[in-house]
Amino acid sequence: MAKSKINKNSLEFPREARRSLKPSYDPDAFGRWSEKFARFLGTARFLVYMTAFVLTWVIWNGFAPDNLKFDHYPFIFLTLLLSLQASYAAPLILLAQNRQSDRDRIQGNEDRERDERNVADTEYLARELASLRSAIGEVTTRDYLHSEISDAIEEIVKKLNKKS
Known part of the structure:
Protein backbone atom coordinates (compact mmCIF):
# COMPACT_ATOMS: atom_id res chain seq x y z
CA MET A 1 0.00 0.00 0.00
CA ALA A 2 1.21 3.45 -0.80
CA LYS A 3 1.06 5.94 1.99
CA SER A 4 -0.57 9.19 1.02
CA LYS A 5 1.61 12.22 1.59
CA ILE A 6 0.07 14.78 3.95
CA ASN A 7 0.11 18.27 2.55
CA LYS A 8 1.03 20.49 5.48
CA ASN A 9 0.27 23.62 3.44
CA SER A 10 -3.42 22.82 3.27
CA LEU A 11 -5.91 24.71 5.38
CA GLU A 12 -6.62 21.63 7.49
CA PHE A 13 -3.49 22.09 9.57
CA PRO A 14 -2.41 25.18 11.51
CA ARG A 15 0.84 26.81 10.60
CA GLU A 16 3.78 26.25 12.82
CA ALA A 17 4.75 29.18 14.97
CA ARG A 18 7.51 31.14 13.32
CA ARG A 19 10.13 32.90 15.30
CA SER A 20 10.78 36.49 14.52
CA LEU A 21 13.59 38.83 15.34
CA LYS A 22 11.05 41.59 15.76
CA PRO A 23 10.29 42.13 19.45
CA SER A 24 6.67 41.68 20.42
CA TYR A 25 5.02 43.58 23.22
CA ASP A 26 1.59 43.81 24.69
CA PRO A 27 0.33 47.40 24.32
CA ASP A 28 -2.12 46.88 27.17
CA ALA A 29 0.66 45.78 29.48
CA PHE A 30 2.61 48.91 28.62
CA GLY A 31 -0.54 50.99 29.14
CA ARG A 32 -1.16 49.40 32.53
CA TRP A 33 2.46 50.08 33.52
CA SER A 34 2.17 53.71 32.37
CA GLU A 35 -0.97 54.14 34.49
CA LYS A 36 0.82 52.75 37.54
CA PHE A 37 3.76 55.06 36.87
CA ALA A 38 1.49 58.09 36.39
CA ARG A 39 -0.34 57.26 39.62
CA PHE A 40 3.01 56.99 41.43
CA LEU A 41 4.12 60.38 40.09
CA GLY A 42 1.04 61.93 41.66
CA THR A 43 1.75 60.68 45.17
CA ALA A 44 3.34 62.32 48.17
CA ARG A 45 5.76 59.38 48.33
CA PHE A 46 7.18 60.33 44.93
CA LEU A 47 7.59 63.94 46.04
CA VAL A 48 9.41 62.83 49.20
CA TYR A 49 11.68 60.48 47.23
CA MET A 50 12.44 63.13 44.60
CA THR A 51 13.09 65.79 47.25
CA ALA A 52 15.43 63.45 49.15
CA PHE A 53 17.25 62.56 45.92
CA VAL A 54 17.73 66.20 44.87
CA LEU A 55 18.76 67.30 48.38
CA THR A 56 21.25 64.45 48.64
CA TRP A 57 22.64 65.34 45.20
CA VAL A 58 22.97 69.04 46.01
CA ILE A 59 24.45 68.47 49.49
CA TRP A 60 26.94 65.89 48.22
CA ASN A 61 28.04 67.95 45.24
CA GLY A 62 28.01 71.18 47.21
CA PHE A 63 29.90 70.18 50.35
CA ALA A 64 31.92 67.05 49.46
CA PRO A 65 35.66 67.34 48.77
CA ASP A 66 36.43 68.39 45.20
CA ASN A 67 37.87 65.00 44.25
CA LEU A 68 34.56 63.25 45.26
CA LYS A 69 32.19 65.69 43.53
CA PHE A 70 30.81 64.38 40.25
CA ASP A 71 28.51 67.30 39.35
CA HIS A 72 29.86 70.72 40.21
CA TYR A 73 27.67 73.78 40.69
CA PRO A 74 25.31 74.66 38.68
CA PHE A 75 24.54 70.90 38.71
CA ILE A 76 24.25 70.38 34.95
CA PHE A 77 24.04 66.59 35.26
CA LEU A 78 21.20 66.86 37.79
CA THR A 79 19.38 69.22 35.45
CA LEU A 80 19.85 66.69 32.63
CA LEU A 81 18.48 63.83 34.76
CA LEU A 82 15.45 65.86 35.85
CA SER A 83 14.79 66.90 32.25
CA LEU A 84 14.98 63.27 31.11
CA GLN A 85 12.63 62.23 33.88
CA ALA A 86 10.16 64.94 32.88
CA SER A 87 10.45 64.13 29.17
CA TYR A 88 9.51 60.51 29.84
CA ALA A 89 6.93 61.24 32.51
CA ALA A 90 4.85 63.61 30.37
CA PRO A 91 4.07 61.12 27.56
CA LEU A 92 3.40 58.36 30.06
CA ILE A 93 0.97 60.58 31.92
CA LEU A 94 -0.74 61.47 28.63
CA LEU A 95 -0.98 57.78 27.72
CA ALA A 96 -2.57 57.05 31.09
CA GLN A 97 -5.03 59.92 30.57
CA ASN A 98 -5.92 58.62 27.10
CA ARG A 99 -6.60 55.17 28.49
CA GLN A 100 -8.74 56.71 31.23
CA SER A 101 -10.70 58.78 28.70
CA ASP A 102 -11.27 55.61 26.63
CA ARG A 103 -12.61 53.85 29.72
CA ASP A 104 -14.79 56.87 30.52
CA ARG A 105 -16.17 56.90 26.96
CA ILE A 106 -17.01 53.19 27.14
CA GLN A 107 -18.60 53.66 30.57
CA GLY A 108 -20.61 56.60 29.22
CA ASN A 109 -21.89 54.49 26.33
CA GLU A 110 -22.86 51.70 28.72
CA ASP A 111 -24.61 54.22 30.99
CA ARG A 112 -26.49 55.68 28.02
CA GLU A 113 -27.61 52.21 26.89
CA ARG A 114 -28.74 51.34 30.42
CA ASP A 115 -30.63 54.64 30.65
CA GLU A 116 -32.37 53.93 27.34
CA ARG A 117 -33.41 50.49 28.63
CA ASN A 118 -34.65 52.07 31.85
CA VAL A 119 -36.70 54.63 29.90
CA ALA A 120 -38.19 51.87 27.74
CA ASP A 121 -39.01 49.81 30.84
CA THR A 122 -40.57 52.83 32.54
CA GLU A 123 -42.69 53.61 29.49
CA TYR A 124 -43.82 49.98 29.31
CA LEU A 125 -44.76 49.99 33.00
CA ALA A 126 -46.61 53.29 32.58
CA ARG A 127 -48.64 51.81 29.71
CA GLU A 128 -49.40 48.71 31.76
CA LEU A 129 -50.46 50.83 34.73
CA ALA A 130 -52.75 52.90 32.50
CA SER A 131 -54.35 49.76 31.08
CA LEU A 132 -54.85 48.39 34.61
CA ARG A 133 -56.47 51.65 35.70
CA SER A 134 -58.85 51.57 32.76
CA ALA A 135 -59.63 47.90 33.46
CA ILE A 136 -60.26 48.67 37.13
CA GLY A 137 -62.56 51.50 36.07
CA GLU A 138 -64.76 48.90 34.37
CA VAL A 139 -64.80 46.56 37.39
CA THR A 140 -67.82 46.70 39.65
CA THR A 141 -66.94 48.08 43.03
CA ARG A 142 -68.48 46.97 46.32
CA ASP A 143 -70.16 50.34 46.89
CA TYR A 144 -71.65 50.36 43.38
CA LEU A 145 -72.93 46.81 43.81
CA VAL A 157 -90.57 46.33 48.12
CA LYS A 158 -92.51 49.05 46.24
CA LYS A 159 -93.99 46.49 43.84
CA LEU A 160 -94.94 44.21 46.69
CA ASN A 161 -96.56 47.12 48.53
CA LYS A 162 -98.54 48.06 45.43
CA LYS A 163 -99.84 44.50 45.06
CA SER A 164 -100.94 44.23 48.62
Missing part, protein backbone atom coordinates in the same frame (compact mmCIF):
# COMPACT_ATOMS: atom_id res chain seq x y z
CA HIS A 146 -74.34 47.64 47.26
CA SER A 147 -76.20 50.67 45.92
CA GLU A 148 -77.62 48.67 42.96
CA ILE A 149 -78.83 45.90 45.26
CA SER A 150 -80.34 48.48 47.60
CA ASP A 151 -82.16 50.10 44.65
CA ALA A 152 -83.39 46.69 43.46
CA ILE A 153 -84.66 45.81 46.94
CA GLU A 154 -86.50 49.14 47.17
CA GLU A 155 -88.15 48.51 43.79
CA ILE A 156 -89.19 45.03 44.84
Whole structure:
Protein backbone atom coordinates (compact mmCIF):
# COMPACT_ATOMS: atom_id res chain seq x y z
CA MET A 1 0.00 0.00 0.00
CA ALA A 2 1.21 3.45 -0.80
CA LYS A 3 1.06 5.94 1.99
CA SER A 4 -0.57 9.19 1.02
CA LYS A 5 1.61 12.22 1.59
CA ILE A 6 0.07 14.78 3.95
CA ASN A 7 0.11 18.27 2.55
CA LYS A 8 1.03 20.49 5.48
CA ASN A 9 0.27 23.62 3.44
CA SER A 10 -3.42 22.82 3.27
CA LEU A 11 -5.91 24.71 5.38
CA GLU A 12 -6.62 21.63 7.49
CA PHE A 13 -3.49 22.09 9.57
CA PRO A 14 -2.41 25.18 11.51
CA ARG A 15 0.84 26.81 10.60
CA GLU A 16 3.78 26.25 12.82
CA ALA A 17 4.75 29.18 14.97
CA ARG A 18 7.51 31.14 13.32
CA ARG A 19 10.13 32.90 15.30
CA SER A 20 10.78 36.49 14.52
CA LEU A 21 13.59 38.83 15.34
CA LYS A 22 11.05 41.59 15.76
CA PRO A 23 10.29 42.13 19.45
CA SER A 24 6.67 41.68 20.42
CA TYR A 25 5.02 43.58 23.22
CA ASP A 26 1.59 43.81 24.69
CA PRO A 27 0.33 47.40 24.32
CA ASP A 28 -2.12 46.88 27.17
CA ALA A 29 0.66 45.78 29.48
CA PHE A 30 2.61 48.91 28.62
CA GLY A 31 -0.54 50.99 29.14
CA ARG A 32 -1.16 49.40 32.53
CA TRP A 33 2.46 50.08 33.52
CA SER A 34 2.17 53.71 32.37
CA GLU A 35 -0.97 54.14 34.49
CA LYS A 36 0.82 52.75 37.54
CA PHE A 37 3.76 55.06 36.87
CA ALA A 38 1.49 58.09 36.39
CA ARG A 39 -0.34 57.26 39.62
CA PHE A 40 3.01 56.99 41.43
CA LEU A 41 4.12 60.38 40.09
CA GLY A 42 1.04 61.93 41.66
CA THR A 43 1.75 60.68 45.17
CA ALA A 44 3.34 62.32 48.17
CA ARG A 45 5.76 59.38 48.33
CA PHE A 46 7.18 60.33 44.93
CA LEU A 47 7.59 63.94 46.04
CA VAL A 48 9.41 62.83 49.20
CA TYR A 49 11.68 60.48 47.23
CA MET A 50 12.44 63.13 44.60
CA THR A 51 13.09 65.79 47.25
CA ALA A 52 15.43 63.45 49.15
CA PHE A 53 17.25 62.56 45.92
CA VAL A 54 17.73 66.20 44.87
CA LEU A 55 18.76 67.30 48.38
CA THR A 56 21.25 64.45 48.64
CA TRP A 57 22.64 65.34 45.20
CA VAL A 58 22.97 69.04 46.01
CA ILE A 59 24.45 68.47 49.49
CA TRP A 60 26.94 65.89 48.22
CA ASN A 61 28.04 67.95 45.24
CA GLY A 62 28.01 71.18 47.21
CA PHE A 63 29.90 70.18 50.35
CA ALA A 64 31.92 67.05 49.46
CA PRO A 65 35.66 67.34 48.77
CA ASP A 66 36.43 68.39 45.20
CA ASN A 67 37.87 65.00 44.25
CA LEU A 68 34.56 63.25 45.26
CA LYS A 69 32.19 65.69 43.53
CA PHE A 70 30.81 64.38 40.25
CA ASP A 71 28.51 67.30 39.35
CA HIS A 72 29.86 70.72 40.21
CA TYR A 73 27.67 73.78 40.69
CA PRO A 74 25.31 74.66 38.68
CA PHE A 75 24.54 70.90 38.71
CA ILE A 76 24.25 70.38 34.95
CA PHE A 77 24.04 66.59 35.26
CA LEU A 78 21.20 66.86 37.79
CA THR A 79 19.38 69.22 35.45
CA LEU A 80 19.85 66.69 32.63
CA LEU A 81 18.48 63.83 34.76
CA LEU A 82 15.45 65.86 35.85
CA SER A 83 14.79 66.90 32.25
CA LEU A 84 14.98 63.27 31.11
CA GLN A 85 12.63 62.23 33.88
CA ALA A 86 10.16 64.94 32.88
CA SER A 87 10.45 64.13 29.17
CA TYR A 88 9.51 60.51 29.84
CA ALA A 89 6.93 61.24 32.51
CA ALA A 90 4.85 63.61 30.37
CA PRO A 91 4.07 61.12 27.56
CA LEU A 92 3.40 58.36 30.06
CA ILE A 93 0.97 60.58 31.92
CA LEU A 94 -0.74 61.47 28.63
CA LEU A 95 -0.98 57.78 27.72
CA ALA A 96 -2.57 57.05 31.09
CA GLN A 97 -5.03 59.92 30.57
CA ASN A 98 -5.92 58.62 27.10
CA ARG A 99 -6.60 55.17 28.49
CA GLN A 100 -8.74 56.71 31.23
CA SER A 101 -10.70 58.78 28.70
CA ASP A 102 -11.27 55.61 26.63
CA ARG A 103 -12.61 53.85 29.72
CA ASP A 104 -14.79 56.87 30.52
CA ARG A 105 -16.17 56.90 26.96
CA ILE A 106 -17.01 53.19 27.14
CA GLN A 107 -18.60 53.66 30.57
CA GLY A 108 -20.61 56.60 29.22
CA ASN A 109 -21.89 54.49 26.33
CA GLU A 110 -22.86 51.70 28.72
CA ASP A 111 -24.61 54.22 30.99
CA ARG A 112 -26.49 55.68 28.02
CA GLU A 113 -27.61 52.21 26.89
CA ARG A 114 -28.74 51.34 30.42
CA ASP A 115 -30.63 54.64 30.65
CA GLU A 116 -32.37 53.93 27.34
CA ARG A 117 -33.41 50.49 28.63
CA ASN A 118 -34.65 52.07 31.85
CA VAL A 119 -36.70 54.63 29.90
CA ALA A 120 -38.19 51.87 27.74
CA ASP A 121 -39.01 49.81 30.84
CA THR A 122 -40.57 52.83 32.54
CA GLU A 123 -42.69 53.61 29.49
CA TYR A 124 -43.82 49.98 29.31
CA LEU A 125 -44.76 49.99 33.00
CA ALA A 126 -46.61 53.29 32.58
CA ARG A 127 -48.64 51.81 29.71
CA GLU A 128 -49.40 48.71 31.76
CA LEU A 129 -50.46 50.83 34.73
CA ALA A 130 -52.75 52.90 32.50
CA SER A 131 -54.35 49.76 31.08
CA LEU A 132 -54.85 48.39 34.61
CA ARG A 133 -56.47 51.65 35.70
CA SER A 134 -58.85 51.57 32.76
CA ALA A 135 -59.63 47.90 33.46
CA ILE A 136 -60.26 48.67 37.13
CA GLY A 137 -62.56 51.50 36.07
CA GLU A 138 -64.76 48.90 34.37
CA VAL A 139 -64.80 46.56 37.39
CA THR A 140 -67.82 46.70 39.65
CA THR A 141 -66.94 48.08 43.03
CA ARG A 142 -68.48 46.97 46.32
CA ASP A 143 -70.16 50.34 46.89
CA TYR A 144 -71.65 50.36 43.38
CA LEU A 145 -72.93 46.81 43.81
CA HIS A 146 -74.34 47.64 47.26
CA SER A 147 -76.20 50.67 45.92
CA GLU A 148 -77.62 48.67 42.96
CA ILE A 149 -78.83 45.90 45.26
CA SER A 150 -80.34 48.48 47.60
CA ASP A 151 -82.16 50.10 44.65
CA ALA A 152 -83.39 46.69 43.46
CA ILE A 153 -84.66 45.81 46.94
CA GLU A 154 -86.50 49.14 47.17
CA GLU A 155 -88.15 48.51 43.79
CA ILE A 156 -89.19 45.03 44.84
CA VAL A 157 -90.57 46.33 48.12
CA LYS A 158 -92.51 49.05 46.24
CA LYS A 159 -93.99 46.49 43.84
CA LEU A 160 -94.94 44.21 46.69
CA ASN A 161 -96.56 47.12 48.53
CA LYS A 162 -98.54 48.06 45.43
CA LYS A 163 -99.84 44.50 45.06
CA SER A 164 -100.94 44.23 48.62
